[in-house]
Amino acid sequence: MTASTTPAPTRGALRRGGGVGALYSGNPQSVIARGFMATKSTNYIVVLTGFFEPIFYLLSLGLGLGSYIGSVDVGGHPIPYAAFIAPGLLAVSAMNGAIYDSTWNVFFKMHFGKLYQGMLATTLGPLDVALGEIVYALIRGGVYAITFMIVMQALGLNLAWTAMLALPAVLLIAFGFASLGMGITSYMKTFQHMDWINFALLPMFLLSATFYPLSVYPVPVQWVIQALPLWQAVDLVRGLTTGVLSWGLLIHVLYFAVMITLGLVFTTRRLRSLFLD
Amino acid sequence: MPSPVIEARDLRKLYKETAAVDSLSFEVAPGESFGLLGPNGAGKSTTMRMVGAVSTRTSGELSILGMDPNENGPDIRAQLGVVPQTDNLDAELRVRENLLVYGRYFGLSRAVVAQRADELLDFAQLSDRAKAKVDDLSGGMKRRLTIARSLINNPRILLLDEPTTGLDPQARHILWDRLFRLKEQGTTLVVTTHYMDEAEQLCDRLVVVDKGMIMAEGAPAALITEYSTREVVELRFGSERNADAAVTLAGVGDRVEVLPDRILIYADDGEAALSEAVRRGLHPITSLVRRSSLEDVFLRLTGRSLIE
Ligand SMILES: Nc1ncnc2c1ncn2[C@@H]1O[C@H](COP(=O)(O)OP(=O)(O)OP(=O)(O)O)[C@@H](O)[C@H]1O
Numbered sequence: 151m152t153a154s155t156t157p158a159p160t161r162g163a164l165r166r167g168g169g170v171g172a173l174y175s176g177n178p179q180s181v182i183a184r185g186f187m188a189t190k191s192t193n194y195i196v197v198l199t200g201f202f203e204p205i206f207y208l209l210s211l212g213l214g215l216g217s218y219i220g221s222v223d224v225g226g227h228p229i230p231y232a233a234f235i236a237p238g239l240l241a242v243s244a245m246n247g248a249i250y251d252s253t254w255n256v257f258f259k260m261h262f263g264k265l266y267q268g269m270l271a272t273t274l275g276p277l278d279v280a281l282g283e284i285v286y287a288l289i290r291g292g293v294y295a296i297t298f299m300i301v302m303q304a305l306g307l308n309l310a311w312t313a314m315l316a317l318p319a320v321l322l323i324a325f326g327f328a329s330l331g332m333g334i335t336s337y338m339k340t341f342q343h344m345d346w347i348n349f350a351l352l353p354m355f356l357l358s359a360t361f362y363p364l365s366v367y368p369v370p371v372q373w374v375i376q377a378l379p380l381w382q383a384v385d386l387v388r389g390l391t392t393g394v395l396s397w398g399l400l401i402h403v404l405y406f407a408v409m410i411t412l413g414l415v416f417t418t419r420r421l422r423s424l425f426l427d
Numbered sequence: 428m429p430s431p432v433i434e435a436r437d438l439r440k441l442y443k444e445t446a447a448v449d450s451l452s453f454e455v456a457p458g459e460s461f462g463l464l465g466p467n468g469a470g471k472s473t474t475m476r477m478v479g480a481v482s483t484r485t486s487g488e489l490s491i492l493g494m495d496p497n498e499n500g501p502d503i504r505a506q507l508g509v510v511p512q513t514d515n516l517d518a519e520l521r522v523r524e525n526l527l528v529y530g531r532y533f534g535l536s537r538a539v540v541a542q543r544a545d546e547l548l549d550f551a552q553l554s555d556r557a558k559a560k561v562d563d564l565s566g567g568m569k570r571r572l573t574i575a576r577s578l579i580n581n582p583r584i585l586l587l588d589e590p591t592t593g594l595d596p597q598a599r600h601i602l603w604d605r606l607f608r609l610k611e612q613g614t615t616l617v618v619t620t621h622y623m624d625e626a627e628q629l630c631d632r633l634v635v636v637d638k639g640m641i642m643a644e645g646a647p648a649a650l651i652t653e654y655s656t657r658e659v660v661e662l663r664f665g666s667e668r669n670a671d672a673a674v675t676l677a678g679v680g681d682r683v684e685v686l687p688d689r690i691l692i693y694a695d696d697g698e699a700a701l702s703e704a705v706r707r708g709l710h711p712i713t714s715l716v717r718r719s720s721l722e723d724v725f726l727r728l729t730g731r732s733l734i735e
Pocket residue numbers: 442446447448465466467468469470471472473474512621
């Protein structure tokens with residue numbers, strides 16, 4: 151090896167209040183690049199399953215079950231059942247992908263791979279790591295969403311031009327779930343703890359008006375469900391793909407903006423206190 | 428003397444109530460090879476993490492390359508290489524990819540990183556394993572890869588936390604050889620270990636740490652001269668009879684130390700001390716005359732052995 155004495159260049163670090171963990175060095179792209187390299191090397195099977203799962207759901211439930219059910223009422227408009235659940239499935243798969251990446255993956259890297267410990271011994275800050283991991287997950291989620299929407303288009307389930315906006319909406323949703331999920335995962339110490347996440351997600355999946363309209367519930371229950379992030383997600387995507395627009399959609403966007411901000415602040419703090427104590 | 432690259436004064440780290448590191452003060456000169464020697468739980472890793480700017484000190488002063496880690500963590504880390512106590516290689520990546528990605532974390536360009544990676548694979552004698560999975564490497568190879576990885580940013584200071592623990596003698600010697608070369612090139616080394624032979628091999632100067640505090644400081648040979656005699660006689664009588672034998676041995680050599688499994692007689696002339704023991708009618712099961720080591724220094728300072 152050569153003994154050159156040039157010190158490594160540091161990127162302009164954004165320092166907030168000093169402290170051992172300056173939070174951000176403007177280099178999350180190195181973490182994203184690592185994600186691609188790891189996928190290429192080892193993880194591609196997981197990536198492929200994420201691809202096909204929602205499509206199978208759509209074909210079996212949407213087309214199969216849909217032929218018995220006929221149409222569902224959305225905001226006063228009758229919508230074919232398959233067109234009703236397709237955006238729901240899209241939102242659910244955005245959530246599942248984000249949750250998988252930000253919980254199981256992160257849990258593993260944190261406790262077994264000691265990956266973040268290694269990253270944070272470099273010039274990277276915790277926000278670089280959090281952003282890099284999340285954005286990588288979003289890129290993956292974005293590719294899934296595009297394929298799913300192509301299938302929807304082919305089946306004639308995109309009923310309005312606003313369906314194009316469902317793509318950024320799905321990324322927003324995934325970002326929200328991923329940033330919050332990563333923060334929560336940082337508290338998990340064992341595999342049992344990780345099961346609690348599934349325990350919390352299952353009822354949300356079943357109740358959040360993915361497969362039938364919210365109006366089937368009594369009003370107080372509706373309020374509870376409307377507070378859940380998955381309902382916010384499903385309703386947002388459904389509004390866009392069916393073209394039944396309302397001001398409520400903006401509230402959903404705001405909901406996820408807040409979720410992303412809280413999640414990032416929370417995750418960055420946790421990474422910092424865990425690895426830069 | 429050039430100004431030190433690491434300066435610690437009254438460095439302290441509390442975890443809840445307990446002090447992992449308790450008022451450590453030391454300095455490391457550029458190009459020096461400095462050791463922290465101590466038993467399990469002495470606070471070696473905690474000290475390394477504070478020096479590595481990944482752990483905030485509770486109190487005291489610390490300056491690395493003239494900077495305070497509380498203020499300039501990333502700037503300091505940019506110039507450090509870190510070999511942690513347990514390997515944290517990226518098992519989802521292959522051998523060479525580990526080096527590439529790690530260089531990118533420092534913000535180095537692809538081209539620079541690619542060239543460095545090849546040089547370092549060569550340095551670590553892993554060129555033929557470049558495409559292997561990390562999990563398929565042996566323990567010694569993983570350790571060498573971790574050291575190679577720590578050098579990707581051309582660090583001015585290399586922090587090595589127990590670099591050879593768990594390796595067989597041959598693998599240890601290969602590693603020591605690599606570390607010597609770095610030292611020759613002017614890299615400052617900070618090494619923790621609980622092997623005295625490693626400390627004697629690698630360190631120009633060391634501190635003996637116990638319970639978070641420095642017990643002694645100096646060059647390995649100087650510490651031995653100061654705290655021990657030239658030679659040591661080790662006698663084994665079987666655990667029941669050690670205490671009785673110690674009574675008989677009173678006054679032989681400079682000092683007699685009774686351990687659970689053996690008795691040590693510290694004397695400048697070991698053979699003479701052994702003859703005296705036999706003359707007093709003792710018949711040890713085994714006896715051994717050897718030169719003093721840092722182990723004896725540690726025993727003298729703390730009344731305990733280094734490796735329990
Ligand atoms: N994160 C932590 N939280 C609480 N206590 C800690 C933490 N890290 C270290 N300690 C405590 O600080 C003390 C010193 O630990 P440290 O790891 O620095 O020792 P060491 O000298 O490196 O030991 P070893 O030779 O076993 O590696 C121990 O009592 C340990 O239990």
